[in-house]
Amino acid sequence: MRCQSWLCLFCLVLPWMLCQGTSRSHPQQVHLSYPGEPTAMTVTWTTFAPAGSIVEFGPEPGRAFIASVRGEASLFVDGGCERRRLYIHRVTLRGLVPGQRYVYRCGSLRGWSRPYSFRALPNGTNWSPRLAVFGDMGNINPQSLPRLQRDTQQHMYDVMLHVGDFAYDMDQYNARVGDAFMRQIEPVAASVPYMTCPGNHEEKYNFSNYRARFSMPGDTEGLWYSWDIGPAHIISFSTEVYFYLKYGPHLIQKQYQWLEKDLQEATRPDRRRRRPWIITMGHRPMYCSNNDLDDCTKHESIVRQGLPEHQYGLEDLFYKYGVDLELWAHEHSYERLWPVYNYQVYNGSTAAPYTHPRAPVHIITGSAGCKERLDSFVLNPREWSAVRIEDYGYTRLHIVNSSHIWLEQVSDDQDGKVVDGIWIIKELHGPEAWH
């Protein structure tokens, strides 16, 4: 239906508007991701016609493009009525010098991207990663994006975490909205690894646009995976398996079993000693104070409690393995919770709630900006809710060392003002910290 009537004209004019000035084999939508291997970085881009998959790169400062690596392209056929064909190119650079800045370009003799640069992630656990964290950023009204770009150009971040809901939606207009969005984020995502998890807006055609366009670690096309950075282990997962059962109810169990196995490995004493912080990112929160009747507003939240009879609930699982910090989005607002488990507040102390907290800390940061605008809060929030901010913005996460994390919220509406900030201080990690 989408390709009929007046939309036909739109379908004809929009691609011309979006693609003018570029040939079909010219690289676009360039973005980076960390493949989970130290000293490696993956470059992903799109062409609309077959072309080579080459990255030329070299250390900065120095002679540019002294090395060249070939990768592979895969054909992605969008599920819309036009069945548009995109060629997604992936090249992984290996053997990078930790902490070294590199300049690169991608493409082939049929066309090269402009040069970009990135810093290879430092290796080991003894450094202090800085991350930007946000969700729910769209093609229309991505209000925080210019500020994120400015921050990126000042080398403020090692990584970005986009906690679900992209473009609104990537599949729209036969995936042209996805193309436009991936071009919009290129100034940011081509310079720092852009790590993702799926949200409800990626659902169309079994999350196919999400799975095809990003290159996350592991073999699940980015639906769930984990990776290490400095003193932290980060787990990305899909809350959407609980809501789109049409794609397979078995995915709930499959993911849950993977999560438990990953947590068991990450909490082995030798591993947790090296990487004590365990941080999760998933799109739909377990708790929230918004007034929109979403899952998180319900006491028996499916993400929190699982299916009826509390099967595959995530709150108990994360609590059992002593997850320190849980990052969420979906609600178009910012909310910080007191350390909470099973609706009870477990502050470290009244004077210092986040020093030795006795339950996981939750942050909901879904206000990067999209056409659905902001979500408002209930008048009288529950006792587990510490701070609520209804501004466009994003979160900065600084994993300082094995005992200290700094979190701050940037308001784009207030010209970049830091409107919230906390230290999470923990000498002890794991479930023993709860008691």
Ligand SMILES: [Fe+2]
């Ligand atoms: Fe969402």
